[in-house]
Amino acid sequence: MIKRDLYYERIPTKSLREDVRFLGNSLGNVIKEQEGKSFYNLVEKIRKLSKANKIQKKSYKKISSEIKSINPKNTYKLARAFNHFMNFINLAESIDASRQLNQYENKRDGKNQKNIFIEEIFEKLFKNKKINNNKIYSFAKNLNIGIVLTAHPTEVKRRTLIQKYHKITEILEDRELFKDHSSKIKSLNKKIHDEFTIIWNTDDLKEKYG
Secondary structure (H helix, E strand, O other): OOOOOOHHOOOOHHHHHHHHHHHHHHHHHHHHHHHHHHHHHHHHHHHHHHHHHHHHHHHHHHHHEEEEEEEOOHHHHHHHHHHHHHHHHHHHHHHHHHHHHHHHHHHOOOOOOOOOOOOHHHHHHHOOOOOOHHHHHHHHHHOOHHHHHHHOOOOOOOHHHHHHHHHHHHHHHHHHOOOOOHHHHHHHHHHHHHHHHHHOOOOOOOOOOE
């Protein structure tokens, strides 16, 4: 019996789940090569505890206790590992969004095609003669909409890392394009590994001198 991974099952699309697994495994291999198996095992332990916490909130205490026992140097490296992983997930989500949009555009003539743009959703609502316009207005008037302001994610990233993220995005796009060509995929996977290695050995913030 195959054990279900509830964490990855929550990721909305199969292609995105595959990309996240691939990026996570690639990063893990680089960490193992660069920092040794002991630190890699530590990252995996915290990762698994974090996943368990998604299902069982009591696992938070285990994570907190484990992190408190780690020395400052490894705590810093651990934070870097998860920070990079989250950045890579963001890249994968961008690729998946483009993938979904392309699929949507290619199937626009389908009868049961779902609307993904809010403008199209409201346009369809107003064209639906079975729904009174006043009812739509009344419902929209009672919506609770909040504005969220966030810092731009590139503000504290080095130009070197931003360039690397762009390169990784290009490689991921090529993996999608050549997904049926195993030899090409192998070459692209090697490129991802090399880019991850450079990123891991690059300081996250540029030091100022003088």
